[in-house]
């Protein structure tokens with residue numbers, strides 16, 4: 432398992448983190464504890480805490496601080512809050528192969544649980560006077576909210592530009608990974624230049640991560656992941672944006688018509704996917720993803736070799752090569 436391999440140099444930290452993260456959600460309200468119990472059992476790969484720990488260790492040559500644990504808990508709390516809210520916003524019933532919060536408890540409860548997790552994250556920093564970490568995470572919260580709204584405003588427009596697409600994914604996805612890497616560095620007292628460099632590093636990986644996610648919507652369904660969901664939702668992502676910008680006027684109006692009027696017709700969506708592929712939309716998008724991967728690699732080159740750096744290198748590979 433690639434992720435297990437990557438975790439090796441921080442196995443002890445990840446194990447201790449488990450308990451700390453669980454404790455960070457405790458409440459006096461029984462309903463909340465039932466829900467957070469469900470969250471912990473359905474946890475994801477915990478890539479974001481891994482970024483916090485690996486960056487903290489890489490920039491300080493294995494050094495560590497209790498603040499690093501709090502930084503990891505804060506990012507995982509905020510990440511969980513955003514997913515809970517995202518599934519409400521997207522009206523999505525599934526998350527990580529299980530029922531989403533809103534599917535099980537309805538929107539009302541999901542919105543409030545998201546707010547609770549957000550406040551617990553912010554308070555964890557405030558109570559410990561980790562104001563530098565608090566600032567980094569707060570920037571990410573603001574940008575994610577802006578990114579979601581920018582997506583609502585622009586992603587269904589057929590004349591969306593590549594520039595706007597990249598701004599949406601930078602804000603909605605990359606900014607949180609940027610915060611993880613910045614927080615990792617800041618938690619061990621790295622100077623501002625290093626913190627900013629690590630934020631950039633995280634941003635590049637985050638952009639590559641979302642491009643990969645958007646590519647999944649066009650790639651053959653071999654692993655039980657549905658394709659064509661973004662098209663059905665009329666969400667324009669890079670493969671389609673590129674195709675719209677490079678095909679003939681006649682093909683363009685067919686595409687526009689497909690997305691505008693036939694987006695719920697499965698056969699037509701499959702034809703759109705086939706057309707995008709034939710037009711080189713996936714090669715183009717994959718090349719862009721690799722550009723961002725290489726930008727992230729270039730930053731890592733400034734740091735001396737270590738097990739932590741090695742894990743971060745594997746993490747970058749995992750982001751662009753993963754099958755789910």
Ligand code: 2DE
Pocket residue numbers: 509512513514516517520521523545546549572575576579603604
């Ligand atoms: C996932 O995008 C992006 C999530 C950011 C959500 C941010 C919100 C505002 P996708 P998937 C809702 C911030 C809220 C806070 C801090 C409580 O494309 O496929 O929907 O994972 O991704 O659903």
Ligand code: MG
Pocket residue numbers: 517518521523
């Ligand atoms: Mg979503």
Ligand code: MG
Pocket residue numbers: 517520521
């Ligand atoms: Mg969403």
Ligand code: MG
Pocket residue numbers: 644645648
């Ligand atoms: Mg997606």
Ligand code: MG
Pocket residue numbers: 644
């Ligand atoms: Mg996704």
